[in-house]
Amino acid sequence: MVVLTFIQSFNPSIITMKQPVIFQIGWNACIKCGACVAVCPQEAGFISDFDTIAVGKPCDIACMVCEDICPVSTITHELVEAGMNGRGTPYFTFNGNGKKLVEV
Amino acid sequence: MVVQQYDVVVIGSGPAGATTARIAAENGLKVLLCDKRQELGAPIQCSGAVSRHGLESAGVEPSDEYILEPIYGFGIYDSNGDSTTIDYRQIKPDEYGEGENRKPLGYVVDRRRFDRYLMTMAERAGVEVWLKTEGIGYQPIEDGTCEIQLRRFNEKLTVKAKVLVGADGLQSQVGKWAGLRTHIKLTELASCLQFIVDKVETAGLLEIVTGHEWAPGGYAWVFPKGNGYAEIGLGVIRTMTKLNAQEQLDHFIKQSFFKERFSNCRILEVQGGGVPLAAPLKTQYADNLILVGDSARHVNPITGGGIHTALSSGVIAGNFLGELLKTHKIPNRKNLKTYQDLWLEDMGNKMWQLYEVKKEIFNTSDIAVRDKMLYNTMSEYFSPNSEYKKI
Numbered sequence A: 001m002v003v004l005t006f007i008q009s010f011n012p013s014i015i016t017m018k019q020p021v022i023f024q025i026g027w028n029a030c031i032k033c034g035a036c037v038a039v040c041p042q043e044a045g046f047i048s049d050f051d052t053i054a055v056g057k058p059c060d061i062a063c064m065v066c067e068d069i070c071p072v073s074t075i076t077h078e079l080v081e082a083g084m085n086g087r088g089t090p091y092f093t094f095n096g097n098g099k100k101l102v103e104v
Numbered sequence B: 001m002v003v004q005q006y007d008v009v010v011i012g013s014g015p016a017g018a019t020t021a022r023i024a025a026e027n028g029l030k031v032l033l034c035d036k037r038q039e040l041g042a043p044i045q046c047s048g049a050v051s052r053h054g055l056e057s058a059g060v061e062p063s064d065e066y067i068l069e070p071i072y073g074f075g076i077y078d079s080n081g082d083s084t085t086i087d088y089r090q091i092k093p094d095e096y097g098e099g100e101n102r103k104p105l106g107y108v109v110d111r112r113r114f115d116r117y118l119m120t121m122a123e124r125a126g127v128e129v130w131l132k133t134e135g136i137g138y139q140p141i142e143d144g145t146c147e148i149q150l151r152r153f154n155e156k157l158t159v160k161a162k163v164l165v166g167a168d169g170l171q172s173q174v175g176k177w178a179g180l181r182t183h184i185k186l187t188e189l190a191s192c193l194q195f196i197v198d199k200v201e202t203a204g205l206l207e208i209v210t211g212h213e214w215a216p217g218g219y220a221w222v223f224p225k226g227n228g229y230a231e232i233g234l235g236v237i238r239t240m241t242k243l244n245a246q247e248q249l250d251h252f253i254k255q256s257f258f259k260e261r262f263s264n265c266r267i268l269e270v271q272g273g274g275v276p277l278a279a280p281l282k283t284q285y286a287d288n289l290i291l292v293g294d295s296a297r298h299v300n301p302i303t304g305g306g307i308h309t310a311l312s313s314g315v316i317a318g319n320f321l322g323e324l325l326k327t328h329k330i331p332n333r334k335n336l337k338t339y340q341d342l343w344l345e346d347m348g349n350k351m352w353q354l355y356e357v358k359k360e361i362f363n364t365s366d367i368a369v370r371d372k373m374l375y376n377t378m379s380e381y382f383s384p385n386s387e388y389k390k391i
């Protein structure tokens, strides 16, 4: 795949094209508090059976505020493979924890 | 299959839902109250401080069944540990205190027992209660009612109601079913962690510690928890600190002016959650649907207190639904707006004012000035002369 790298500071308000992510919850630390769901702009039903955001299904909004709000920082993510997202726009992949963006 | 029909179906049996259901049933309505949990209130996501006035105004008797400890006042601290004590046992000794004819100002309740107590009150008022029952969707239908999909002990079923009440708390999905934007901005949701601890002394006061150093964007607290236990907790706004709530709490316990006091503390329970320090939801209704409590952000934006407001909102919603359905009005969006208008008049407008106060404090960029503003506001807020005492 051709890789055009382009790096800039992460700023959620200007970067709108995001690569979908899949979340994992470290259940051992999770206190089942629902704060991650409360900040999440996803549509209804993007939740797990334990009052957390959904696991094992991709989120294409990828605003990452669920990770930020977690009182025990027990949410992590993996990028879904690069390509076109549902809206027909290319994804970006970011390295580190959402700090830098790299277009793939 | 016969579809069961109700006047009102309430999703979520916290203080808001159980109270709405009880008052609606007292108004003669046929009510179903559902909660997905097996034990209400658990895992605990609340410190449980509520005023006696808040309980009594919703017709809830203070009871040993759920009270952990009576409260008589407040201690407000600035970031250096200087403090203002507002002890109603000293301010109004004839009214407040222990013993004959004197009463507490409020209580710290055990949310597991408290939520069960409120549900039982609803049940005794004639409400049908289903636990282990999750709401999964709703659609308004042509005859002016709505269909609600539930999952009860794994079984999917549909019930009909004239009005669906979303009382499903902070992580509300019910509002989203109707396209309401219920999620809270990261800058306005305090990320909270709290420990129930042994070996920390308290004196019947809710202690509130302000200051960016300890709880950026929020505050820290020490509450009595009964049986000699205490609770140490805090809430932070994550855009204002690199540390998460857990790290910030560790910093507070180990480094603050209370470090000696906390030095022998032993953790007995770990709890937490999100507290909206936000304005009420702008639209709290849709066709055949209203939202009550945390789901509509009926939370005091200065203190983060939401039990009293959930109870009061439940009373407003229950009585409103009684009136509406007695007069055979169609429960469409237009007619349900009256609920929100009544709510705003009774307490919502005050909450909007408090939100403005809160915004002014936290929009102040100079940390020393902001700390002082928060300390002064908290000290005034809990004083006997506060104009916001009743929220």
Ligand SMILES: Cc1cc2nc3c(=O)[nH]c(=O)nc-3n(C[C@H](O)[C@H](O)[C@H](O)COP(=O)(O)OP(=O)(O)OC[C@H]3O[C@@H](n4cnc5c(N)ncnc54)[C@H](O)[C@@H]3O)c2cc1C
Pocket: B011, B012, B013, B014, B015, B016, B017, B034, B035, B036, B037, B040, B041, B045, B046, B047, B048, B049, B050, B133, B134, B135, B136, B167, B168, B169, B170, B173, B192, B193, B194, B271, B272, B273, B274, B275, B292, B293, B294, B295, B299, B304, B305, B306, B307, B308, B310
């Ligand atoms: C850490 C922390 C400390 C707090 N401390 C205080 C305090 O000291 N004093 C105070 O006044 N307030 C406090 N609050 C706020 C207070 O807890 C809330 O405002 C209050 O619980 C709101 O009540 P509610 O009935 O709206 O929602 P909740 O109490 O959250 O109840 C919602 C109910 O809905 C159920 N539910 C959710 N989704 C579904 C579904 N799909 N189907 C069926 N059931 C569902 C849940 O199981 C739950 O029982 C605190 C909050 C936090 C996070």
Ligand code: SF4
Pocket: A036, A039, A040, A041, A042, A046, A053, A054, A059, A060, A061, A062, A063, A064, A065, A066, A067
């Ligand atoms: S990234 Fe944003 S939209 Fe996706 S689950 Fe997290 S909070 Fe929700």
Ligand code: SF4
Pocket: A025, A029, A030, A031, A032, A033, A034, A035, A036, A037, A050, A051, A052, A053, A069, A070, A071, A072, A073, A074, A075
């Ligand atoms: S915010 Fe964190 S601790 Fe709370 S439910 Fe979500 S993953 Fe669990």
